[in-house]
Amino acid sequence: MIRAVRGLLALTAFGCFAVSATVLPALSPDALLRLGVWLAAAIVLHDGVLVPTLQLTGALAGRLPVPRAAVLVVEGGLLLGLLVSALAIPPLVTQHNGPANPSVVPQDYPANLGLFWAADAALVLAAVVVITWRGRRTGARRTASGPPS
Amino acid sequence: MSAEPPTGGGDRFSRRAFLGLAGAATATAGLVTAGQSFEILGPANLVAPRVAGRGPQGLPVNKTAAAAGVLDSATDAAWRLRLDGSDGSRALSRAELSALPQDTQVLPIACVEGWTTSATWTGVPLASLLAGVGGIGDRHVRLTSLEAGGAYRVSTMGPEFATDPRTLVALGLNGAPLDLDHGYPARIIAPARSGVLQTKWLAHIEVLP
Numbered sequence: 001m002i003r004a005v006r007g008l009l010a011l012t013a014f015g016c017f018a019v020s021a022t023v024l025p026a027l028s029p030d031a032l033l034r035l036g037v038w039l040a041a042a043i044v045l046h047d048g049v050l051v052p053t054l055q056l057t058g059a060l061a062g063r064l065p066v067p068r069a070a071v072l073v074v075e076g077g078l079l080l081g082l083l084v085s086a087l088a089i090p091p092l093v094t095q096h097n098g099p100a101n102p103s104v105v106p107q108d109y110p111a112n113l114g115l116f117w118a119a120d121a122a123l124v125l126a127a128v129v130v131i132t133w134r135g136r137r138t139g140a141r142r143t144a145s146g147p148p149s
Numbered sequence: 150m151s152a153e154p155p156t157g158g159g160d161r162f163s164r165r166a167f168l169g170l171a172g173a174a175t176a177t178a179g180l181v182t183a184g185q186s187f188e189i190l191g192p193a194n195l196v197a198p199r200v201a202g203r204g205p206q207g208l209p210v211n212k213t214a215a216a217a218g219v220l221d222s223a224t225d226a227a228w229r230l231r232l233d234g235s236d237g238s239r240a241l242s243r244a245e246l247s248a249l250p251q252d253t254q255v256l257p258i259a260c261v262e263g264w265t266t267s268a269t270w271t272g273v274p275l276a277s278l279l280a281g282v283g284g285i286g287d288r289h290v291r292l293t294s295l296e297a298g299g300a301y302r303v304s305t306m307g308p309e310f311a312t313d314p315r316t317l318v319a320l321g322l323n324g325a326p327l328d329l330d331h332g333y334p335a336r337i338i339a340p341a342r343s344g345v346l347q348t349k350w351l352a353h354i355e356v357l358p
Binding site (some may be wrong): 072075076079080083084087088090091094100101102103104105106107109112113115116 | 162166169173174177195196197204211212213216330
């Protein structure tokens with residue numbers, strides 16, 4: 001099964017490579033360079049920013065007296081916030097450089113990002129409170145009825 | 150090599166949690182951007198580069214008339230749409246085009262950038278316009294813009310598009326004359342063609358031999 005999945009993945013990768021080999025020569029050297037930068041930036045963003053931040057947060061939150069599920073919710077909330085922030089980078093850069101016309105990047109992206117982070121944080125906080133409270137109640141009930149023999 | 154199943158991120162993250170987070174992340178990324186194409190998700194559009202309905206006449210613009218360098222030629226009173234077919238040629242002013250039987254179609258501009266917006270277009274069906282110069286038959290049609298350059302100044306349309314009764318030489322958009330940035334004095338609008346091929350600021354339409 002695992003071997004079959006690996007084989008399928010390798011075939012898919014080879015298929016993508018074959019398609020790009022026919023498409024990429026049509027791009028200008030400048031466009032190829034920008035494509036390379038874009039792909040490399042995605043890896044740097046994932047491996048250099050997203051994953052270390054989540055690992056660090058998970059390690060720190062793991063020391064707090066909260067259930068494991070609450071730590072997971074904090075990490076999840078952080079992941080969503082970072083992801084939406086990453087999506088806002090291209091429009092913010094375009095806005096900074098001056099858009100081609102007023103219908104391009106017409107939103108107040110910093111304000112929208114703030115709104116998303118605020119809603120995200122509020123939901124995470126509410127979920128952590130509920131999970132911790134339920135965990136303590138269950139723990140207290142177990143203690144009252146005595147440890148299982 | 151042993152075929153050991155992956156543990157899904159060590160003992161802190163279960164595989165189910167990992168997949169759940171990946172799914173939530175994908176859904177969120179869709180939710181905060183899809184509003185640029187789906188108006189029902191408009192309120193959740195926080196970071197998309199376009200806003201549905203934002204632009205002249207409620208439609209976003211990719212290339213403006215100024216960027217295309219057609220500000221003068223598109224507003225020139227001497228503008229005529231040249232038609233060439235197997236049965237001769239014609240040149241029609243905007244007033245003459247407006248006097249022909251008009252049709253109205255709701256068709257989307259689907260941009261390769263990722264946004265899509267539907268609009269109501271009014272104009273002369275391309276097939277009936279070209280019937281005056283010998284018709285289309287099974288031939289291709291070449292559309293040329295007033296633009297001096299650019300990769301999409303000229304586009305060629307197969308007979309499956311050109312003879313579709315919904316394909317219009319549009320003169321109006323959402324109940325008003327075409328905005329200059331949407332292709333005034335006349336543009337092509339056809340179903341199921343990408344936005345860059347919906348030639349704006351039309352100058353010349355030829356039925357190819």
